[in-house]
Amino acid sequence: MVSGVVMMPVFGISVAQAADETRQAWRLFVTNQQEGGVTVVDLEKKAVIDRFDTAGYVTHLVPSESGKTLAAVQMDHDAVAVIDSGIEVFSHGDHADIDIKDVTLLPVGINGKRPVHAVPHDGAFYMFFDGEGVAKVFDEKDLLAGSSAHGDVKATAPHHGVVVPMGDYYLISEPNLAVETKPGSLPPRLGLKVVDPAGKQVGDIHTCTGLHGEAYSAGIVAFGCKEGVITAQLSGNDAPAIKMLSYGDDMPNGRVGHLAGGKAMQFFLGDYGADKLVVIEPTEDAPFRLVDLPVRYVHFALDPAQVTIAYVFTEDGYLHAVDVLDGKIVRSQQITKPYSKDGHWRDPRPRIAVAGDVIAVTDPREHLVRLVDAKSFADKGEITVEGLPFNIVAVGGSGLSH
Incomplete structure (x- = not known):
């Protein structure tokens, strides 16, 4: 699952020089599920401005926290390409600066056995290679300088895993090695463990069967499990405290397998079965609130600017706005x-990205990116993209251009 990156808006320009110009720039990065590659769209011009070839289909397209780079993960081709978005926004307290340049494919070679999850955190990518059982850690500054130097954080064994840093510690998925697996298959996920900076496990392995989906929100990291949602939170300099939010008897059959984390509010939005979403408030006594959908969901994303709103695309072709405060659909x-x-x-099915006041939705069958107003859902036009547009990421913002 992939979402947009929103930069700091301009709150004032009192200290700016008269010659400075306030500019806004948004770029859409769209993968092609027909032949591979990433297409770059200038949203203001509604035009394709570049295209980059990849070794194969981009299964995951992940922006860094800053939005300066994107990791184009090609799971079946043992490769990750890195793109310089060409947009950088700097916050200066009472205003922001924006630097806009050409988008480029960085000259870095990242290879390994079956890369899948790329977790952006604190100026780095933690790219987990399932076939090696290791997360390779790439500093964004090194990538932008053309270097593929990296550190390693090792899991117990190869598996479909993830590594998430938290303070000086690491949260690492744990495979179940007691289960016999077929040749060429990877073991299932058993749970989550905490590892200190020296690589030593802290405490027991915490059960989280089939661990899948990871998100961060206001100091808490959450993962989806068959038993519930497991969370980790730092307390001072101590190791992260782990807590299982069990589904309990009141929830219908289902589980969370994909998560998105609120930025300005502490909550998570997850899937729950095929036709429901769930709003998760990890500090509440009753942390789960279900959102019933008319049909099965295809993709969902949070709006970084309208922080109480999420968008979900359902298989009937409808886009819905969900108010996460009351868990209800407010617009379709x-x-x-x-x-x-x-x-x-x-x-290839539609995917959503939020670019300021515009929602971009890929429509692979029609070779289009469709644009709608984020508040009214009014039609804002369309952009033709070659191939089968699939995953989509929005990068941009506004600021002073000096």
């Missing part, structure tokens, strides 16, 4: 023709 509009979720998980 048909955007495309229906897209069934039946078939392979990588069959």
Whole structure:
């Protein structure tokens, strides 16, 4: 699952020089599920401005925290390409500066056995290679300088895993090595462990069967499990405290497998089965609130600016706005023709990205990126993109251009 990156808006320009210009820039990065590659769209011009080839299909397109770089993960081709977005926004307290330049494919070679999860954190990417059982840590400054130097954080064994840094510690998925696996297959996930800076495990392994989905919100990291949602939170200099939020008897059958974390408010939004979302408030006694959808969901994303709003695309072709405070759909509009979720998980279906006051939705069957107003869902036009546009990321913001 992939979302947009929003930069710091301009709050004032009192200290700026008269010749300074306030500018806004948004770029959409769109993967092609037909031939591979990433297409770059200038949202203001509504035009394709560049395209980069990749070794294969981009299964995950992940922006860094700053939005300066994106990791184009090609799981089946053992490669990760890194793109310089060409947009950088600097906060100066009472205003922001924006630097806009050409987008480029960085000359770094990142290879390894079956990369999947790339976690952006504190100016670095933690890229987990399932076939090696290791997260390779790439500093964004090194990548921008053309270097693929990296550190390693090792898991117990190869598996479909993830490593998330937290303070001086690491949260690492743990495989179940007691289960016999078929040749060429990886072991299932058993749970989560905490590792200190020296690589020593702290405490027991915490059960989180089938651990999948990871997100950060206001000091808490959460992962989806079959038993519930497991969270980690720092307390001073101590190791992260781990807590399981069990689904309990009041929840219907289902589980969380994908998560997004609120930025200005502490909450998580997750899937729950095929036709429900769940709002998770980890510090509440009753942390789960279900959102019933009319049909199965295809993709969802949070709005970084309207912090109480999430968007979900359902297989009937409708886009919905969900108020996470009351867990209700507040707006719906048909955007495309229906897209069934039946078939392979990588069959191209619409994906959502939020670019300021615009929502961009890929429509692979029509070779389009459709644009709608984030508040009214009014049609804001469309952009033709070659191939089958699939994953999409929005990078941009506004600021003073000196």
